[in-house]
Amino acid sequence: MNTHWSSLVYTTFVMGALAVYLLMPRAGRSTNIAGTLIGMVALALAMFLCADMFVGTSSGNALFYASAVIALASAVKVITDEKPVYSALYFVLTVLAITPLLILQHAEFLAIALVIIYAGAILVTYVFVIMLAQQGGRPACDHRARQPLLAVVGGFLTMAVIAGQMATLPDEQAVIVAAAPAPTSDAPLAEPDNTMQVGSVMLTQYVVAFELAGVLLLVAMIGAIAMSQKRIPSEKLVEPTKPPGQIGREVGPY
């Protein structure tokens, strides 16, 4: 059972790696069609593997498969799309598609925090920087991946090692899932919220890490403000004169 399982997992990874390699932007003939086909097979295999491991309600399963497929496909597009703006937007889509997976794991707070902080704030600025950097057309480096083979092999090897470790566990997984209380159809619509648990754990068990992260962010913010100040040598400075036509509180009453 286990060897059979592992070989399936590793086949999936090899096919995924091949698909990503073929989808990478390159100078010569496009291999996108072959890459897409292999990638779809790899996705189907991955979903088949998940079907063995994942037990839940049927609507939950449907949500899982839909968002997992979207997340994986858009994650591949992040690195294979030729237009940087699209890459960034596919990253946003990946983040949004991961959100339902977190909600299925009853991590609603984490899911929404991911949306607010990542998709809503950080990635907007990424998208903006890329949009501003692309004023004069795309440079040649966007059309050709750099070291695609090494990157694909390295990335998928890491993932395969991690997943291979998990893949030896299908029997134990079944036990864990069976031990968890099965969701019943007449459960209330409102999910139990875990925000309070997250908050209390963060402020008791992990309070040091939490405070350190806060200090780190504060230092980063002050650093950003300090760096954004334009420095001009003192001999080039002039005393600011009052420009004509200004409106301000120094204008006397009429």
Add this chain to the structure above:
Amino acid sequence: MLDILKDQFWFSAILTVVLIGAIMGVVAYCIYFERKISAWIQDRVGPNRVGPFGLFQPLADGAKFLFKEDIIPANVDKPLFLIAPVIAFGLAMIGFAVLPWGGNVDLDADGIIDVTAQVADPGIGLLYLLGVGSLGIYGVVLGGWANNNKYAFFSAMRSTAQMLSYEIPMGIAIFVVVITVGTLRLEDIVLSQIGEGNVWNIVLHPFAFIILLITIFAETNRTPFDLAEAEQELVGGYHTEYSALKFGMFFLGEYAHMITGSGFITILFLGGWHLPGVPGLQPGDVSIWAMLFKMTVMGAKIVGFLFLFMWVRWTIPRFRFDQLMRLSWKGLLPISMILAGYATTLVYLGKATNIPWALGGNVALLVIVLIYNGLRSGEITGRQANLPAIARPVEAHS
């Protein structure tokens, strides 16, 4: 019929359809009232040709949007150009999903609560609204960039900077409420303002209410924060190149966003569907008529806020960009942080819902801020002449 309604899923489905219809209608008539109110404020008549009092004007406008030529300019980024209005409109609409419209309902009067009058009741409803609001920026950004127009892109840039800046005081003002009531579920926030010894949050934290109101003006891109649509400077704004129904979707999205924002602030600070002392609006009233009455009250509060939005739009001129940024980073942010610290201290002392403490602190802070600003030497806002000398090289003057 009633049996189907007693299932929360079908009740939510029907409520969704009703809400979408109602909100589309309200949005259409928002445009009519916007024009009527602007006319009233500017001493004009306003639309009065289509139907009695011009009441059919929204239909005429809608027909015009539908039948105008739908132009896709050359050199636009077509997929993004097409999807941007959809994002703007769709994200403005899905915020309604978590607003509690009428509390718990007992449809057949047998003493058992059947459903709650809201589409979905997640435990993180408040964060959901914040998340949807923070994604709304993508409609503007993609619209501004995809149509390959420098002015539209400037507009998108302004809008992004504005929304990112105002999200921070907004989040902190909301934090004040959350730390006071101790929950993120919107229905619980409403219930916490009702009952013996409880008051609406506006009484406890009026200053937080003011801050949230200002930031919602900014988040919905309404005057005085509508720099993204400054026609005098930017041709039209991020939707310069959009025509026909695509422009209409941006337009409707803005109004839908206003309704969500109004509902949000109503729930957080004005007790949602509740009016103190009015029978039929208490948590114990669960008949279907009480639900409709509660929905009416909630709707009336939202309409009141919509009127405020329009009133302000036609009264106050637009900020300049540096004034906008100064208001957020030097004004609202420090004040809201002090307020958050104060609210946290009250919670620590166990006086979070103690009216004299909370209200007194807010009023004291307001007075201190006003006195500080009154005594401070005047800041010249004309051209930032009194900026520190660092930013002014010689070349700029010679």
